[in-house]
Amino acid sequence: MIEARRHLLKVAGAAFLGTMGSMMSAAWSQSRYPSKVIKTVVPFPPGTSPDAIARVWAHAMGRHLGGTIIIDNRPGATSVIGTQAVATAPADGYTLLYTVQNTFSINPFVFPSLPYKPSDFVPVSQICGVPMVLITGAGSGINSFQEMVQRARKRPESMNFASLGIGQSTHVAMVRLMRSIGIEMTHVPYKDGGVGDVMGGAVDVSFESSTVALPLIQAGKLRALAVSSATRLELLPEVYTLPELVPNFAAADSWQGLFVRNGTPSDVVATLVAASQSVTGSEEFQRRLRESSLIPVGNTPAEFAKVLEQESRAFQQLVRENNIRVQ
Template sequence: MTSSNISRRRALALTGALLAGTASALHAQPAYPSRPVRLVVPFPAGTSPDVTARLWGDRFTRLTGQPVVVENRAGASTIIGAQVVASAPADGYTLLWTVNNTFSINPFVYRKLPYKAENFTPVTRILSVPYVLVTSAESRIRTLADLVREAKARPGEMTYASAGIGQGTHVVMARLLNQAGVSMIHVPYKEAFVPDVIAQRIDVAFDASTGAIPQVKGGKVRALGVSSARRIPLMPDVPAIAESYPGFVGDSWHGIFAPKGTAAPVIATLLGYSQRIVDEADFRAALLAYGLTPVGGGADDFRRFLDEDARAWAKVVQDNGIMAE
């Protein structure tokens, strides 16, 4: 046997050993998830994102056998929580459950952010959050048309509240005022603003369906419209604003994100479990009971939606000069 034949045999043997070792190492990797998953929610406990994240987490645990540990990292318009996840290992064991502010509004409202959208991999949009335009139940304003008529008669005098500059409740009202061609005074709050709407110290405000619907049903506020493209099941008599202003949509959303670099098989597994959860009848019923709209869908669909959502809110922010420090 020639020396060249011996060299080839050794090379083939070495290649086979390396391939076998690689296959063995891959086989040795535990299936995801093999330990608890940390789910960062950039809102306080008891808020809508926290409640829905825990609903999802309970079902994820039921499907996988692994606990989901919800970590509330509230503050700074979701910036604190987003930063935590952006700097976490990209192994699928630290995830972000967040809303539209993080990626569709903050990048245009804040001059500097400690994270970028590129630091994350979108997994799926779980649900949509309609906003409800409310006024006091004692107000003489009974319809959206009444509100616009009053605002035109008293330009720059009427007031609306929000959860803060650049928050969803602020920019959705700015979008409506732009389409209606009227102006109102913005009053940002750090705490709850609905009590001042009830007391007629503030004329109107948008509030998330989860908070607004109980107040409407309790007779404290009157609903003038919803921000969804169509009416929502819990309030079928309340018109969608789009019925008066075609094309108007102002919903927020909840979605799941992983740190950039998370392996594609892990993302696919997360997506698969999430879609199973969103498809469960009891999960959908729970969301609908809060006035939320189940969505689901693949990562590519979510990316396209995020691009469209960011463009739409960027225009509102820029048209209205909305800036925050």
């Protein structure tokens, strides 16, 4: 009888441990991240620079995480539409935001109201820096930065500049430059940035991202007058930086970066940080960025948050002093 009881206890114990093991295994399987497809919202159209780099990044991230990451393009309203879509999604790490400088460093100060707050999001990592190139048409007769400044001082009413629109980074960057060197030019906003009219001579100058400007410069359709970075670009080594040309002018690059909803579990954020840093640190990804004159970064959430804080402070003051508003 005693032996029978012992046998029953052993069987019951084994069954209990087996059941518990199955339950723990199932729980681990359910909590493992990612356990389903991750959607990354890019608030710009397909084919744009953020979209192109996000797709390269997402493919590499999928390999690192052992899952699938898809790109969901939600363009419109200076990234507001796509950002709002992520702000209202569950904070579970399955809806990410891949965006640019305007979203958090400029939009909050130029729009009268927004359907999101910067505090709705947590920075994961800055993927890359995006140098801005000050450009003019190849036939404009403006052969250097100094010539542009001289012409603007002599005939300010005849000089104009293009941008992606009021409150866009290319507009704000030009306002900052004009205030730094004491010149005035007329603003001509375009939905596409106006690079075609700069090439054609209808507009004198503009800031354009290196990804757009570089092929046109190499094709002889545009002339580079300066770059916004702290150091010269590898593919434009003869072009001066604005910090070289303008005393006390800090670098003015834009950026592309990754964000999640505030409230996303810390272990999920940590997983995304580690995987993204592995991607941005890889030789293959860095080569892809440099081919487009982009600067690999891959910083930590704390480092990225510091960048956002410094930018926001500077842009808020610039926007207020120059009354830049999106109606």
